[in-house]
Amino acid sequence: xxxxxxxxxxxxxxxxxxxxxxxxxxxxxxxxxxxxxxxxxxxxxxxxxxxxxxxxxxxxxxxxxxxxxxxxxxxxxxxxxxxxxxxxxxxxxxxxxxxxxxxxxxxxxxxxxxxxxxxxxxxxxxxxxxxxxxxxxxxxxxxxxxxxxxxxxxxxxxxxxxxxxxxxxxxxxxxxxxxxxxxxxxxxxxxxxxxxxxxxxxxxxxxxxxxxxxxxxxxxxxxxxxxxxxxxxxxxxxxxxxxxxxxxxxxxxxxxxxxxxxxxx
Numbered sequence: 315x316x317x318x319x320x321x322x323x324x325x326x327x328x329x330x331x332x333x334x335x336x337x338x339x340x341x342x343x344x345x346x347x348x349x350x351x352x353x354x355x356x357x358x359x360x361x362x363x364x365x366x367x368x369x370x371x372x373x374x375x376x377x378x379x380x381x382x383x384x385x386x387x388x389x390x391x392x393x394x395x396x397x398x399x400x401x402x403x404x405x406x407x408x409x410x411x412x413x414x415x416x417x418x419x420x421x422x423x424x425x426x427x428x429x430x431x432x433x434x435x436x437x438x439x440x441x442x443x444x445x446x447x448x449x450x451x452x453x454x455x456x457x458x459x460x461x462x463x464x465x466x467x468x469x470x471x472x473x474x475x476x477x478x479x480x481x482x483x484x485x486x487x488x489x490x491x492x493x494x495x496x497x498x499x500x501x502x503x504x505x506x507x508x509x510x511x512x513x514x515x516x517x518x519x520x521x522x523x524x525x526x527x528x529x530x531x532x533x534x535x536x537x538x539x540x541x542x543x544x545x546x547x548x549x550x551x552x553x554x555x556x557x558x559x560x561x562x563x564x565x566x567x568x569x570x571x572x573x574x575x576x577x578x579x
Contacts, residue, residue, distance in 0.1 A: 339480040339491050342537060345519030345547075349469045350438050350448070355399035355413045362390035363400045363413045371402070374434075375423035381406045384423040384434065387413075403432065408458035415462075418447070424526040430454055433531060435524040438468055443538075443546060447523045449531070451561050463563040471533060472519045474569055479537075479555075481516045488516065490537070490553065492572040498553050500577070507541030507548065515540050517547055524559070531559040534575055553577045 362370055370391075375384040387400025401415040418437020425432050432452035439446035449466040480491040490497040502510075521536035536554045538547025558570035 337482045337489070339482055339494065340516075342476060342479050342481060342516045342518055343514040344472045344476050345517050345538075346446075346469045346472050349467045350446070352414070353399075353416060355416075356390075356397060358390040358394055359387060359396050359399045359413045362394075362396065363387055363402065363411050370396075374401075374417075374421050375425065377425045380425055380427050382425040382432065384421075384432070386417045386421050398437065401434070403452065403460040405454055405458040405460065410460040412460075412462075415450070422524070422526050432460060433526050435526060439520075443549060444520045445523050446520065449524050449533075449559065449561060451563070453563070464561055464565040466559070466561050466565075466567055468519070468522050470567070471522055471535075471569070474567075475518060475535060475557075475572075479518065479572065481537075483510065483515065488539075490555070497555065497572060498574045498577055500551050500553055502539065502551050504539075504541065504548060504550060508543040509541060511540040511542055520547060521549065521554075525556070531561070532556050533559050533569065 370387055370389050371385040372388050373383065374386050375382065377383065383404045385402040387396040390396055398416050398418045399413060401412045401417050403410045403412070416436060416438065418440050421434060421436045423432060423434045430453065434450040434452065435447045436450065437445065438448045446468045448468060450462050451464045452460045453463050454460055478492050482489045486502040487499055488502065489499045517538050517540060518535055520538055523534050525532045525534060534554050534556050536549055537552050538549050539552065540547055553574050554576040555572050556575040557572050559567060561567045
């Protein structure tokens with residue numbers, strides 16, 4: 315009888331030790347503290363956007379089949395930048411001038427003929443290691459003038475992703491999750507930054523951009539890593555995650571499942 319009890323105890327120990335430990339999934343942190351402001355263009359932009367000098371503009375979209383084009387104002391004159399402001403939308407022969415629309419350095423546009431909707435993605439924040447875009451949805455009136463029916467603030471996208479995106483760390487390996495669904499594992503190769511920050515090592519909000527080229531709109535987000543030394547986030551070895559985007563006229567939006575668009579490893 316004593317032998318039987320001992321056997322049961324050993325067997326019980328073996329079963330327990332083989333159970334997989336539950337991984338603690340931690341929430342990522344957000345860089346953006348609030349919605350980004352809609353600034354007003356400089357006075358020179360209001361003057362330049364009405365001048366028919368083609369060298370002031372860059373063509374963003376030229377949909378000749380549907381007679382829709384988009385132009386961004388780059389220079390108010392050869393010596394004065396537009397500071398990233400000024401968009402002209404043309405459908406047929408009707409042009410809508412939007413001097414206060416901030417387009418940034420590399421705006422992109424797509425016209426959906428079936429829905430009669432124009433999509434425009436613009437840079438709200440741009441710099442070294444930073445690309446934060448805003449998505450605009452245009453509709454056209456009976457006279458073909460364009461108007462923005464809704465825009466997607468980067469802060470709202472960040473907050474929606476913060477509710478879903480998580481991570482765990484094991485040594486130099488960071489595992490990303492959408493809820494409890496594992497997305498990918500990235501291995502950190504940075505060795506001269508003092509290790510991961512102990513409190514909040516993984517952040518999003520500095521890399522939010524859109525892809526308008528597919529059958530559906532998608533947002534691409536790249537997480538950044540904060541180390542114990544250094545003042546900026548590092549994006550080396552980090553994956554780029556993608557989710558489809560649905561934006562309604564009333565401003566409500568939804569994000570699809572997160573997928574790994576590009577794994578840095």
